[in-house]
Amino acid sequence: MTAFSYQLQATQNNARAGLLQTPHGPVHTPVFMPVGTHSAVRTLTWPQVSDTGAEIVLSNSYHLYLRPGHELVEKAGGLHHWMNWHKPILTDSGGFQVFSLAKHRDITPEGVYFKDVVDGKKHFMGPKESMRIQNALGADIIMAFDECPPGAVDYDYAKKSLEMTHRWLEICFAHHARQDQALFPIVQGSVYEDLRVKSVDFVSQFDAVGFAIGGVSVGETKMQMNQVVSFTAPLMPANKPRYLMGVGTPEDLLEGIRHGIDMFDCVMPTRVARHGSYFTPTGKKIIRNAEHKEAFSPLVDDCACYTCQNHTRAYLRHIFRMGETTAATLLSIHNIYTLVQLAKDARAHIIAGTFEDFYQQRMALMGLTPSLLSAP
Amino acid sequence: MTAFSYQLQATQNNARAGLLQTPHGPVHTPVFMPVGTHSAVRTLTWPQVSDTGAEIVLSNSYHLYLRPGHELVEKAGGLHHWMNWHKPILTDSGGFQVFSLAKHRDITPEGVYFKDVVDGKKHFMGPKESMRIQNALGADIIMAFDECPPGAVDYDYAKKSLEMTHRWLEICFAHHARQDQALFPIVQGSVYEDLRVKSVDFVSQFDAVGFAIGGVSVGETKMQMNQVVSFTAPLMPANKPRYLMGVGTPEDLLEGIRHGIDMFDCVMPTRVARHGSYFTPTGKKIIRNAEHKEAFSPLVDDCACYTCQNHTRAYLRHIFRMGETTAATLLSIHNIYTLVQLAKDARAHIIAGTFEDFYQQRMALMGLTPSLLSAP
Numbered sequence: 001m002t003a004f005s006y007q008l009q010a011t012q013n014n015a016r017a018g019l020l021q022t023p024h025g026p027v028h029t030p031v032f033m034p035v036g037t038h039s040a041v042r043t044l045t046w047p048q049v050s051d052t053g054a055e056i057v058l059s060n061s062y063h064l065y066l067r068p069g070h071e072l073v074e075k076a077g078g079l080h081h082w083m084n085w086h087k088p089i090l091t092d093s094g095g096f097q098v099f100s101l102a103k104h105r106d107i108t109p110e111g112v113y114f115k116d117v118v119d120g121k122k123h124f125m126g127p128k129e130s131m132r133i134q135n136a137l138g139a140d141i142i143m144a145f146d147e148c149p150p151g152a153v154d155y156d157y158a159k160k161s162l163e164m165t166h167r168w169l170e171i172c173f174a175h176h177a178r179q180d181q182a183l184f185p186i187v188q189g190s191v192y193e194d195l196r197v198k199s200v201d202f203v204s205q206f207d208a209v210g211f212a213i214g215g216v217s218v219g220e221t222k223m224q225m226n227q228v229v230s231f232t233a234p235l236m237p238a239n240k241p242r243y244l245m246g247v248g249t250p251e252d253l254l255e256g257i258r259h260g261i262d263m264f265d266c267v268m269p270t271r272v273a274r275h276g277s278y279f280t281p282t283g284k285k286i287i288r289n290a291e292h293k294e295a296f297s298p299l300v301d302d303c304a305c306y307t308c309q310n311h312t313r314a315y316l317r318h319i320f321r322m323g324e325t326t327a328a329t330l331l332s333i334h335n336i337y338t339l340v341q342l343a344k345d346a347r348a349h350i351i352a353g354t355f356e357d358f359y360q361q362r363m364a365l366m367g368l369t370p371s372l373l374s375a376p
Numbered sequence: 377m378t379a380f381s382y383q384l385q386a387t388q389n390n391a392r393a394g395l396l397q398t399p400h401g402p403v404h405t406p407v408f409m410p411v412g413t414h415s416a417v418r419t420l421t422w423p424q425v426s427d428t429g430a431e432i433v434l435s436n437s438y439h440l441y442l443r444p445g446h447e448l449v450e451k452a453g454g455l456h457h458w459m460n461w462h463k464p465i466l467t468d469s470g471g472f473q474v475f476s477l478a479k480h481r482d483i484t485p486e487g488v489y490f491k492d493v494v495d496g497k498k499h500f501m502g503p504k505e506s507m508r509i510q511n512a513l514g515a516d517i518i519m520a521f522d523e524c525p526p527g528a529v530d531y532d533y534a535k536k537s538l539e540m541t542h543r544w545l546e547i548c549f550a551h552h553a554r555q556d557q558a559l560f561p562i563v564q565g566s567v568y569e570d571l572r573v574k575s576v577d578f579v580s581q582f583d584a585v586g587f588a589i590g591g592v593s594v595g596e597t598k599m600q601m602n603q604v605v606s607f608t609a610p611l612m613p614a615n616k617p618r619y620l621m622g623v624g625t626p627e628d629l630l631e632g633i634r635h636g637i638d639m640f641d642c643v644m645p646t647r648v649a650r651h652g653s654y655f656t657p658t659g660k661k662i663i664r665n666a667e668h669k670e671a672f673s674p675l676v677d678d679c680a681c682y683t684c685q686n687h688t689r690a691y692l693r694h695i696f697r698m699g700e701t702t703a704a705t706l707l708s709i710h711n712i713y714t715l716v717q718l719a720k721d722a723r724a725h726i727i728a729g730t731f732e733d734f735y736q737q738r739m740a741l742m743g744l745t746p747s748l749l750s751a752p
Contacts, residue, residue, distance in 0.1 A: 038698040039691070045702060046686070048421075068669075068694040076672055076690060084686050293444075296452055310422070310460050314452060315415070318444040322414040325701045326421060 004182050004209045006241050010351045014234055014260040017350040020210070020241050022088040022140040023180050024080065026055070029241055029262035030346050032253065032339040033058045033090060034269070038067075039083040041336075042270040043329040046085050051306055052337040053344065056088035056140075058265045061133050062097030065125070066116055070136040078138030090265070091139040092245070093130045093172075093186075096148045096214075107147070109164070127171035135178050143212065143245075144172045146186045151219030158190035166202050173206060182209035184243060190215055191224045193231055200235045210241040213261070217246045226255050226371055233260040250279060250342055251368055254359050257346045258371070264343070269335030274328045276320050279338040281365045287331065292317040305337035306330075380558050380585040382617050386727045390610055390636040393726040396586070396617050398464040398516040399556045400456065402431070405617055405638035406722050408629065408715040409434045409466060410645070414443070415459040417712075418646040419705040422461050427682055428713040429720065432464040432516075434641045437509050438473030441501070442492055446512040454514030466641070467515040468621070469506045469548075469562075472524045472590075483523070485540070503547035511554050519588065519621075520548045522562045527595030534566035542578050549582060558585035560619060566591055567600045569607055576611045586617035589637070593622045602631050602747055609636040626655060626718055627744055630735050633722045634747070640719070645711035650704045652696050655714040657741045663707065668693040681713035682706075 003023040010017040020027040034041050034049055035058045041049050049057065059079060064070055076082040079089055099105065102114035102123075111126015125133075130145035146165040149158060165188050176183045185203035189195030203211055213232055216225045229244060233256075236242050243263035244256050253264055269279070276287045278299050285299075298308035299316070307316070307330040320327035342362075349358040363370045379399040386393040396403040410417050410425055411434045417425050425433065435455060440446060452458040455465055475481065478490035478499075487502015501509075506521035522541040525534060541564050552559045561579035565571030579587060589608055592601045605620060609632075612618050619639035620632050629640055645655070652663045656676050663675075674684035675692070683692070683706040696703035718738075725734040739746045 038695060038700055040695045040698075040700045040702045043701050043705075045424075045682075045705060063698075067698065068690070072670065072690065075670065076688065082688075082691055084691070294448065294451065306421075312452065312458075314444070314448065315458060315460070319414060319416045322416075322439075322443065324414055324416045325419050325704070326416045328701070329419075329421060329705070 003180055006209065006239065008239060012350050012353055012355045013258070015257050015346070015350045015355045016260055016262060017347045018241060018262055020262075022056075022182070024086060024088045024140050027088055027263075028055065028344070028347060030253070030257045030343040030350075031055060031263050032336075032343045033263065033265040034336050034340075035059070035265055035267045036083065037063050037267065039064060039073075039079065041332075042274065043325060043332050044270075046083070048306070048329070048333055049085070049336070050087070052333060053340045054336065056090060057085060058090045058092065059083075059137075059139070060094070060097060061091045061130065061137060062094035062101070062125075064091075064137060065094060065133050066118070066123070070133045074136040074138070080138065088141070089139040090141040091134050091137050091143065093143040093145040094125055094133065095130065095145045096246070098125055099148055109167070111145070127168040128175045131172055131175040131177070135176065135181065138178070139181065141182050141184060141210070142176070144169050144183060144185045146188055146214055148188070148215050148218060149190060151191070151224070153190050155192055158192055158195055162188050162195050162199055166199070169203065169206070184208055184210045184212045186212045186214040186245070187232060187236070188215045191220055191228055196228060196232045197235065200232060204237055208240065210243060210263075211236050212243040212245050214245045216244065217248060217252075225252075226259075229256055229261065230259045230371075236260075250339065251363065251366060253339060253342055254346070254362055255371055257343070257350075258355070258359055264339075266339075269339055270332045273331035273335050276327070276331065278331050278334050281362070283366050287313065287317050287320050287327070289317075299331075299334050300338075303334065303337070304341075305334045307334040307337075379556055382585065382615065384615060388726050388729055388731045389634070391633050391722070391726045391731045392636055392638060393723045394617060394638055396638075398432075398558070400462060400464045400516050403464055403639075404431065404720070404723060406629070406633045406719040406726075407431060407639050408712075408719045409639065409641040410712050410716075411435070411641055411643045412459065413439050413643065415440060415449075415455065417708075418650065419701060419708050420646075422459070424682070424705070424709055425461070425712070426463070428709060429716045430712065432466060433461060434466045434468065435459075435513075435515070436470070436473060437467045437506065437513060438470035438477070438501075440467075440513060441470060441509050442494070442499070446509045450512040450514070456514065464517070465515040466517040467510050467513050467519065469519040469521040470501055470509065471506065471521045472622070474501050475524055485543070487521075503544040504551045507548055507551040507553070511552065511557065514554070515557065517558050517560055517586070518552070520545050520559060520561050522564055522590055524564070524591050524594060525566060527567070527600070529566050531568055534568055534571055538564050538571050538575055542575070545579065545582070560584060560586045560588045562588045562590040562621070563608060563612070564591045567596055567604055572604060572608045573611065576608060580613055584616065586619060586639075587612050588619040588621050590621045592620065593624060593628075601628075602635075605632055605637065606635045606747075612636075626715065627739065627742060629715060629718055630722070630738055631747055633719070633726075634731070634735050640715075642715075645715055646708045649707035649711050652703070652707065654707050654710050657738070659742050663689065663693050663696050663703070665693075675707075675710050676714075679710065679713070680717075681710045683710040683713075
């Protein structure tokens, strides 16, 4: 895996700034990764994604396996050529969707039988299959196939699930066939500290480029999630990037970075944009609201995103109300830019040694109580 | 109206190449104008519209009057600032939509009472109101308020309607209040040659920057439309641009240009894109079709549009089938580019004296019989 390297460049308490090199270019961490579920980021073209400052995007193996099929993407020359994004890509394993979206699941020691909710067809996916699919897709970073139990799972289930996830991880490494792709193990263990510790110990045995924390933001409370992250992240190998899967909001990024997380992804910025919500330093706002009717100023003053540089809230409100999907595009650009830029700002503050002030200030602006966990 | 000028640069038979100067820049004719009904071109941002090569766009006074209201657009500094498009804009008068979309119409000599289909509220619009609205919106080119009867209208109705439209034209010129906007009269008269001749005679009295043909593509046959255009266009002032309203398809552009039309607009390229259709030199095709499943080549070979330069039919088919609006964006870019470029190609051929060959060749590629009307 010579194409990959990670350099830890600066730390402030648990917060870290780093540089991950991949075959398709650098990723400066902390980083937010926009999601293109079906190999497209909703309502955006790739130049629009790139213009947000995004350095790496995520796509979903489960969806691509079912449609258009990983063989077709492979025939196209892999995911970078298929979707025409030539910077780094990360694919998830399919595990999360198999467990959360598919119907009639039947879990075996080798993997999971499931039915496609679209056409009812039966499929099987396990660690071997996930590796074959992700090797075919050809993303720079691929993820171990794991079980991701819901947030409210009991201890016994979490323990057994974790043991299976660990067995599957060995199978993943045995079947992962490409040196130009980095396989990230995933720490599971639900909300149970001893299981998380055990999981970190287990996955750390593998000589991986980076490691992930899974099984968060799956139904547990925010407090539980922050607790898991705060005690798990510092245990993970310091010289490797740490990816917190499926997270999150601006406040989640701030918390995660503070606890030592380097990589984040979430569909939320584009999803809420399609429903007319946008991020501001003081929290989410709704573009439909009458307060914006004659607002000839941007979504956020001083925001450097394309949308804020070019359009007023009055115009965005109008075209959103008229059902123009251009409004969803423009709000998505702003929301993704906001998260990408938040991670970049955090990075700059970590390097400057001012991250804790930045964190306190941003949380206060949102009217949120700074976490008491792992205070500096 | 010193900000405007029109120079007829070349002709081949009835076909014309010209240059229209407006306060917001030049328009090289023949030209296709994309439509942004609600002050946004469906699924596109303005840089995407601009990248198609579009020099001028159209927006609809009826829609903008109802929502967000012309006063709000005026407060924003006019339509150019409102929507952040700083090249030429044309607004229609609202007449077409009042007659085609609104409910419970009551036509009086001063204008039309109608109900907004969205909220049922009663409104009145006549030539005075249309001028006030269009002056407030501030487009470079504004249109006379006319009645646009459906294609199947009888002679007596067409005659009476035309007389009213001519009276309204005088009111429009009397109330048009801005020298930086060019008011285009509209030739009506349905499918009746004597009425069209009468209308050309009447509107030509006005010292206008340009003239339009209305009342086409409203339910009459293609043959009837081509007949109207072929006998009407050559009668119109030769030293002024001629705008064929609401037209059209690639073949309509070729026919219209051949008969001496300089300007076109239509919502069709973006509308069919949202339904998955795209233009090719041999006709419209459907991206969903199985033939594109493994097609790792562009929509149209050698097409220089963003979509064809960056994406394959296989990818576009997949994301369209997944319901990604990015597919509508990419097909809209291609379709608008195709019409804009078709007009540019026609212009180059007119200047080179090769338009008739170009016309014959393009019609043959589409499998269409070239019109026998006004053969060279």
